[in-house]
Amino acid sequence: MQQIGEASDAQLVTSIGRYSEVALAEVYRRHGGAVYGLARRVLNSTPDAEDVTQEVFLRLWNQPDRFDPTRGSLRSFLLAQSHARAVDAVRSLNSRRLREVKDARRTAHADYDMQHEIWDLALADQVARALAALPGEERRAIELAYYEGHTYIEVARLLGQPEGTIKSRIRNGMRRMRAALVESGVQEADA
């Protein structure tokens, strides 16, 4: 009897390359929630997050060869796609209203604790710990860039720091995160 997860993500993508809608449906079932969740977090809008999710899966359907399994997991690939599209939307003029909503929310929940977000099982726990363990200035720079969709130049302006400082904080923070995730076994050292 076939068990869930028996086909690898890479096999599914190969099948998508051969027009298998059922393979796409399975990828959607496995990763759609994460793709949608990230888009919604960045955009703070359900309809816009749905649009991004649709774009990500339609793109996978049309260009499955863009996924290279030797360069990382399918989940990472799809999340990168989702994030890039969500950020594009946030940065477009049409998304000004979203930014305003987001600003309001940030004010209302200025001290929100990231560990109270809905995270994905054990990974979420490890990620939240790794993030919480970062020096505050590195964590803030990463949060503003990744979750709020700001460029590092905007982050520098928001925090009143030189651009070079923000570049370094993000890079150091990401490396520290990486080391923590490898150490906790969440990520492989040579991934």
Next chain:
Amino acid sequence: MMTHEEVSELLAVFALDAVASHEHDEIEQHLSSCPRCRAELDAHREVAAALGNSVEALPEGLWSSISSRLPARIAEAPPPMPRLPVDPGGRVMEAGGPGRAGPARPRRVTAIVGSIAAVAAAIAAVLAVSLVHDSHRITNLQQAVGASAHNAVAAALHTSGHKVVTLESSGHQLLAEFVVVPDGRGYLVKSNLPALPSTETYQLWGQLDGRSISLGLLGRSPNQATFTSAGSRSPSVLAITVEPAGGSVTPTPPMLATGPV
């Protein structure tokens, strides 16, 4: 032009989609020729993915919306087509059916006949998904033999909106043919399936929204059978497997025959 060091400094920022637009293309360009930077970027992207890995319940209807927007794609490597008969004068004779030259076939058809290996791989993935029996009344009418079954098939073939579904093997051999009518009932019209030993049975499956649903047992030597998926939408693909007598709750690969509805 950015130097390797300049790009390297920005890779973590790039993985967060946070570089300035004017830097983006230059970094991309450098990445295309620098494996070291690519490897570093991949590592940063894994971290970024971990940061973004919050799963939310998917909105109802989102998949249907995606599915309905899947555009037809022209096959880069079209499936092998049967050769057209050539008369002694070298002219291609008119031949009906799939051998006729023409525009690319619709997506679903291409998908199925294009590469059975691919289909098998895809289906193997889907088979993992839990089955939904409740919404499908499984009816095996092996016992409903005789004139009434023939009449039902004939009636189905005359029903407005009926579809004929052909299930082919990996070698494009037609193994079974069903007629499906709009109310969800389907009838076996023709079977070329060889008889199985008494310890095994053929089982019919339907795929709906990425799930494989048992539509019933066809027995070891299918002759007449009907199924119904009344109460839900019609499956997009029918497939047949060989299972131990008594049937299985999930299909056992490989798929013997598959066909788009």
